[in-house]
Every structure is written in C-alpha cells, then in structure tokens.
Amino acid sequence: MIVQNPNPGWWRRAVFYQIYPRSFADSNGDGIGDLDGVTAHLDYLNDGTPNSLGIDAIWLNPINPSPLDDWGYDISDYCGIHPELGDLAAFDRLIAQAHRRSIRVIVDLVPNHTSNQHPWFVESRASHSNPKRDWYIWIPGTPDRPPSNWQSYFGGDAWKYDPATASWYLHTFLEQQPDLNYRNPEVVEAIHGAVRFWLDRGADGFRIDVIQGLIKDDQLRDNPVRVERDPDIPWYAEGTQDPLYSSDRPEVHEIIRGLRRVTDSYEDRMMVGETWPREQERLADYLRPDELQLGFNFRFLLARYDARRFRAAIELTEKSFGAGAWPTWTLSNHDFPRHISRYSQAGDGDARARVAAVMMLALRGTPFIYYGEEIGMRDAEIPADRIHDPVGRDGCRSPMQWSGARNGGFSASARTWLPCGDFKAVNVARQMSDPHSMLSLYRRLIQLRKSTPALVEGSYRAFDSAPEDCLVFHRDTPAQHIVVALNFTAEPREIDLPAGKILLSTSAARPAGSAKYPLTLAANEAVIVETG
Structure with missing residues (x-):
C-alpha cells in the first residue's frame, strides 16, 4: 500500500550539502574520514541557530564496501558499510543524530554497475551456465572484435574480453566496473531490495548515480560520431561519440518508475538523479510526476564565469522545465574542479565565488553545496606519488579544512589519505566569527533564503x-x-x-x-x- 505523503516536496525548500565521507572528518585518527566524523560535525551544519550553516539535508557519497578502484563507485556489497568509514551502527547513529537536528540524509545509490569483486559478478563470470550470467551484459565473441564501438566514459573501449569464457562484458566506466543488465528482472528486484534496505534504516532518499545509463540498446548498435559540440562541456566530459544507443534510452524511464514506486511505499522519501541526457531539454523527461523528484542540472558546474553563459543556462532550464518540474543548481561536486579554482583570475576568485553563491541560492530550485565551498576551499595540489583517482579528481576531494591546526583539524593522523589544501589560510575556525568571511556569507544567504518566501516559492x-x-x-x-x-x-x-x-x-x-x-x-x- 502506498503511504500518502503528509509533507509533499520537502526537497523543494531544502538546502542540500554534499559530503565526501572519506574527506570530511576523521573520528579515529587513521587519516580517513568516517561516518562518526560526520556525526560529530552535524551542529556545524545545523544546530537550529544562525551560528550554524542552516543545512536541511546531506548527501553522502558512496559508503558501501568497495575495493576502491573508483573510490566507492565500484560497490562490492550494496547493503554494507566500508570498514574504513564505520559500520551499520555508525550509520544508525548518524541517521538518529541528523534527524534530531531536522537534517535529512540521502545516500548514494550506484545501480548501473558493480565492482568486478562483487559476488554477483564473480559468479557471473564463472561460466556460461551460471545462474547470474545474465545479471551482466555478456556477449560471446573473439578478442579481435568488440560487440560495438561504445566508449568508456573514462577512455578506451567499453568492452572487456574475458578469455575464460570467450566473451566480452560491458563496462561504461573502468573495466573493474561491469554494467548490470536491467533487462533481467532479477537484477531490478535485487536493486529494489538494496533500496528498501537503506530506507528501512532511516535514509531519506537517494542520489542515483548515472541514472540515464541504466539500460542499453538491445541490439548493441554502434554509436554515431559526435558532430555538434556543446560549448559549455569540456571535450573530456562530453566524449567523441553521441551515446545514442548506450545511454538515455526510452526504456530507462520504466526502470525509474519502478524505483519511484519503491521509494513512494515509504513516507516522505525522495530521489535525485545524476542525469546526463543527450540534450539539456531532455532533463525534464526524468522529472515526470512518477519518476525522479529532482535531477542534477550541471550547467553551472560546466559553464565558465560569464553572465551570458549563466543566463543561457537558466533560461534554457526554465523553458524546458516549465512550471511542473523543479530545477536543481550546483557549482561544484566530487567529479570536477571546485568552482573557486575554476573561476580564479587575477586574484578575483573569492569575489567571483561570492557572486556565484548568491546566484545559486537565490534562483528558483534546490541548491546543492559541496563540502568546503562555503569557506572557499580550493583544489589541493596532489603530488604524483599521492594520486589515487584513476582520472585525476583527487584535488577536489581533499580533506575538509576545519582549523589551522595539524591537517586542518581533519585528522590527528601523521598522514591523511589525501594531502590537505591550504588550511592555514582557509578554514572554518578562522571564518566563524568574521562577519565578512565566505562562511558568514553562506550562513546569511541560507537564512535569508529560508525567511524570504519569494526566494523559495517565487x-x-x-x-x-x-x-x-x-x-x-x-x-x-x-x-x-x-x-x-x-x-x-x-x-x-x-x-x-x-x-x-x-x-x-x-x-x-x-x-x-x-x-x-x-x-x-x-x-x-x-x-x-x-x-x-
């Protein structure tokens, strides 16, 4: 039975805060951020007074067990916690303490692919006759001829040959991240089971990774070469192919409706999709009444600091969404350089970041703040021997800068999992009592937004x-x-x-x-x- 939502659309009024758990706060001194570290800093996010940031909801990047080939986006267990981040009891404590402060918690769901160390894939690659063989996309063949010309988002072919069974499997990201087969109803039900697991534990919803890619062309037709370029999207993000057959397929919407039916069977839950449609106008297709409540709009994250670019992004969004769908806005996230680093020019980075913050928090829609942007954190310098990420995103994932103390107050460890940024110059403690700091601006902006009906509902x-x-x-x-x-x-x-x-x-x-x-x-x- 569907539970009637007594408070529809809380996510319309909310200000979200994205947390990369490994980099937010280390509670046990091992140099790695963890869930108890997040819990310890909830009052910073919202203690019910103007001294806190005033956050309504947090989004946690992946917290599941993973071999960390893609730093959590290669999941080996959908219903567990990576031991470096804590355990299920730590998650329960976080949920309880967040809800005490009226902070909602959404978790990252990565349904497009698993780790190649997930038990499902280990079984699937064992033999042609294994019951889980059809849980992934396997195509028999010879090593000289991939099934299609599809490219991985991380570069190179999206197909990996497995000589043990003389077959290719699809991986639209790393070869260690095989794609699940959503034409198999058992896969759909297994992911629905993972959704129920986290909702039963009190999660308020999900950020759903690469949601437009959950189903592929059943004939595996070759993608056409990209002819037209979007001037706002860097070539490395857009790719050389138009993913006509490998992404944004019509059948994906029924998969999303299924996920929506599961979340709607719980009270007051929501989904926001990492949505990369082939054309920006198609983003609204994912926000129909029975699909996603929110879909990430990446136009600001990709646009250079230029009023014309931002104006065009807003006008296109308003035109394609109409009154029925609700926009989102974000300036930075875990996949791209921080916006203050992108915008910095002739010493204007701080001033430009302030202008961008007002723009994002004053527009119609739901804003998502990336941890540390409220103090003006920049990308950290990562020495060659400290690089972890396979495609170079470490700089925007450096530890949160809480103070001018050792490791920026992030950890008591002699060595943090990633190098820290310039925490002596930029940190929470230094800005907390400064009425002209970036942090004070964000606090005032969020308070103003909440107390000004036109900024939320107008x-x-x-x-x-x-x-x-x-x-x-x-x-x-x-x-x-x-x-x-x-x-x-x-x-x-x-x-x-x-x-x-x-x-x-x-x-x-x-x-x-x-x-x-x-x-x-x-x-x-x-x-x-x-x-x-």
Whole structure:
C-alpha cells in the first residue's frame, strides 16, 4: 500500500550539502574520514541557530564496501558499510543524530554497475551456465572484435574480453566496473531490495548515480560520431561519440518508475538523479510526476564565469522545465574542479565565488553545496606519488579544512589519505566569527533564503534591461517582489533598478538600508533587493 505523503516536496525548500565521507572528518585518527566524523560535525551544519550553516539535508557519497578502484563507485556489497568509514551502527547513529537536528540524509545509490569483486559478478563470470550470467551484459565473441564501438566514459573501449569464457562484458566506466543488465528482472528486484534496505534504516532518499545509463540498446548498435559540440562541456566530459544507443534510452524511464514506486511505499522519501541526457531539454523527461523528484542540472558546474553563459543556462532550464518540474543548481561536486579554482583570475576568485553563491541560492530550485565551498576551499595540489583517482579528481576531494591546526583539524593522523589544501589560510575556525568571511556569507544567504518566501516559492523572471555582462532576475510571489543583481565584471555596472531595500550584498563596503535608483554595482558584487 502506498503511504500518502503528509509533507509533499520537502526537497523543494531544502538546502542540500554534499559530503565526501572519506574527506570530511576523521573520528579515529587513521587519516580517513568516517561516518562518526560526520556525526560529530552535524551542529556545524545545523544546530537550529544562525551560528550554524542552516543545512536541511546531506548527501553522502558512496559508503558501501568497495575495493576502491573508483573510490566507492565500484560497490562490492550494496547493503554494507566500508570498514574504513564505520559500520551499520555508525550509520544508525548518524541517521538518529541528523534527524534530531531536522537534517535529512540521502545516500548514494550506484545501480548501473558493480565492482568486478562483487559476488554477483564473480559468479557471473564463472561460466556460461551460471545462474547470474545474465545479471551482466555478456556477449560471446573473439578478442579481435568488440560487440560495438561504445566508449568508456573514462577512455578506451567499453568492452572487456574475458578469455575464460570467450566473451566480452560491458563496462561504461573502468573495466573493474561491469554494467548490470536491467533487462533481467532479477537484477531490478535485487536493486529494489538494496533500496528498501537503506530506507528501512532511516535514509531519506537517494542520489542515483548515472541514472540515464541504466539500460542499453538491445541490439548493441554502434554509436554515431559526435558532430555538434556543446560549448559549455569540456571535450573530456562530453566524449567523441553521441551515446545514442548506450545511454538515455526510452526504456530507462520504466526502470525509474519502478524505483519511484519503491521509494513512494515509504513516507516522505525522495530521489535525485545524476542525469546526463543527450540534450539539456531532455532533463525534464526524468522529472515526470512518477519518476525522479529532482535531477542534477550541471550547467553551472560546466559553464565558465560569464553572465551570458549563466543566463543561457537558466533560461534554457526554465523553458524546458516549465512550471511542473523543479530545477536543481550546483557549482561544484566530487567529479570536477571546485568552482573557486575554476573561476580564479587575477586574484578575483573569492569575489567571483561570492557572486556565484548568491546566484545559486537565490534562483528558483534546490541548491546543492559541496563540502568546503562555503569557506572557499580550493583544489589541493596532489603530488604524483599521492594520486589515487584513476582520472585525476583527487584535488577536489581533499580533506575538509576545519582549523589551522595539524591537517586542518581533519585528522590527528601523521598522514591523511589525501594531502590537505591550504588550511592555514582557509578554514572554518578562522571564518566563524568574521562577519565578512565566505562562511558568514553562506550562513546569511541560507537564512535569508529560508525567511524570504519569494526566494523559495517565487517565480523566476529575467530582468530585461540589465547590461549583457550582468545577470539580473526577479523572484516574485503575489505578496513579495525580489530582484537579484549580479555583476560578473571587474568594473562597476549601473542597473536600472527601482528603489528598494537591500537585503544582502557581497560587498563589505555596501551600506545597509535603502537601494538608490539607479543602483551601481561594484566590481564582482551581488545584491538581493526587495522592491515591493
């Protein structure tokens, strides 16, 4: 029986915070972050007062057992905890303490592939007749001819030849990450079982990895060569093929509906998908009423620091989503360089990151903050002998910088699993009491968002008379009118803005109170103004 949700859409109002558990806080001194470390810092995220960040929900990157070929995204047990991160009791403590603080917890579900050390795959590759053979995508053949031209997202062929059974298996990521076969109902039910396991333990939902890729063309047809390029997406992220047959297939939506039916059988749960559709307009297809509640929109994460790029991303999202689907916005995550590192130019990185923060937290939709961005953490320098990640993402996964103490207060260990960044200059303790710090800006922004109905519930409308190199937009409810004005240049800009009350500015030199007409924005300044 489906439980009727008494509080529909909590995720619309929430501010999410992404935590890479190995890098957030080490509770036992082994140099590796863990679940108890997360629990110990929940008051920093939300203690119910303006002194905390004001986070409503956290997303944990994978916490499952894994050989760590892809640092947790190669799962060897869907229903366990990696021993370096804790155990199920530690997870239960985290859930209980988070819920005491009204913080919801979603966990990473990685349903597209497993580790090649998962017992399912070990059985599957044992023989052609093994009962789990059809749990993965195996194609008999000869070593000189892969079944199709499909490419791995990490480079090279997406097929691996296994001489023991003279067959190829599909891996759209590393060869240690074989893809599951969602045309087999036993696989579907096994993943549904994993979903129920975590929901039964109190998880509030899931971030679902590579959800658009869960089913492939049944004829394994070759992908066409990519002809048109998206100017916002780096070549290494977009690839040389249009994944017409290996991803974003029509059948994937029924798989998502099945996952939705399972989560809807529990009270007040949700799913957000890592969605990479072939065209941005297709993202809304994943947000139908019986599919995902949220789908990640990566346009900001990919766009360079340019008002025109951001404006185009917003307008395209609003046009393709309409009123029925709810957007998400994110500036950084565990797969790409941190935005303050991407934006830094001529010493403007901090100011630019502040402008971007106002943009993300003032738009219509749900924001996702990546741990450390609220203090302006940059990518860490990783020496060659400390590299872990197979495709070079270590820099954006460095330990959280809590203080200026040893290892930035992350760990008492002599050696942390990844090198720390510049924690002497950038850390929580240094910024906590500084009213002009990045952390104080994020706290004020989140508090303002929560106390301003137009910023949560209001419609979005472009401000037509703004300079091209600025981004200005309206957020409106019948009772409140807000204008958000963002200057993406290193020079002042004049905005033809009606007089109003300035609710927030990123400039310490901006006096509080009324906004004069017209409004002159300082270089790299963002303001939020109530005009009616």
